[in-house]
Amino acid sequence: MTIFRFRPHCFSLLAAIAVCSLAVPAAHAATDADLPTPRVINGETPATAANILAARRYAAFWNTGKPEFAEAALAPNFTDRTLPAGRPQGPQGPIKASQAFRAAVPDLRADLEEVVAAGNRVVVRLHFTGTFTGKMGKVQGKGQKIDFQAMDLYQVVDGKITDNWHLEDINMFKQLGMVK
Structure with a gap:
């Protein structure tokens, strides 16, 4: 039986590791360890793994x-094929849309319900929930x-989303009071 013995020189190594971990920049807070796990996943193979990873990151x-x-x-050349009016094309489009939506719904949550992968295509179903306390338009x-899908x-x-076609549940606009 091996008994752990405290060694003073190990303590300094542990202390150095602890101090270094406190100095990790906030940008590293978002890692692949934080990715949502789909409730349902179909088509996961070694050939589709990088595509599914990109979908989980998004x-x-x-x-x-x-x-x-x-x-x-x-991808830097990301193209939204169903681009809403007023949203810029490229990666900055979704980033600005998310910022605006989060200003309207600060507690926004998007659960990854389903992922289906085939070749270079991935289909995802997201479930959004939150409370509309801010302003939208x-x-x-x-x-x-x-509560919408x-x-x-x-x-x-090459492991990056280049194109996106999307549909949002019209109930979102009803719940926001933007349409009857």
């Missing part, structure tokens, strides 16, 4: 609002609960 971005997840998931929130189809090249 889902983590929508769930947390941390731009570093979007930057890790999206000209509409001021009154504490309404929001979104479906995205990604094209992934």
